[in-house]
Amino acid sequence: MILVTLALALPILSLQHALSPKDAEEINKLGKVFQESNKIAHDGIVLLEKVMDQLRDYECRRNQEDCAAWNAYRLGDALTESKANCDETPENEVCKKARDLLRMADNGSHKEILGGLVDLAEGVTKDDLQYVNNLMDAVVDYICYKEPGKCTAMRVVSDVMKKGEDIVLSP
16 A cells, blocks of 8 residues: 555655556546645645644654654655655755665665655555544644635645545555
């Protein structure tokens, strides 16, 4: 399983190695919808990112086996969001953190890094995702309460996330 989060920016590149061409095309479409919504509701998406970082930190403070999976999950998001290409910019901080997490040589390719992050992120369970989705829904509800004009864009972002997860998690 790969985890598709909002930051978020759907790790489209990382998904492509595990998806059918049809599913990869659908994920790319969802990514474009996400990018448009991000222009409208950027502050809300930043809040969601911070919540996800806090979840990762919580999991790691518990010293559970899924800490590495949560780190891979968030690094995949960070790599996608930064639009860095680890082949072109091997010294990029996110690329270096990903290589370290994966215990990969400095010459690991961008595709290998993304694939490794996807594989490692599989340690975040489907049950965890359900709770994460519930939490994200609550955050979106709060944003809608505070900024009604951004509610539609935030709901689109939430739907994109869930559709992406459905595609990736489907057999």
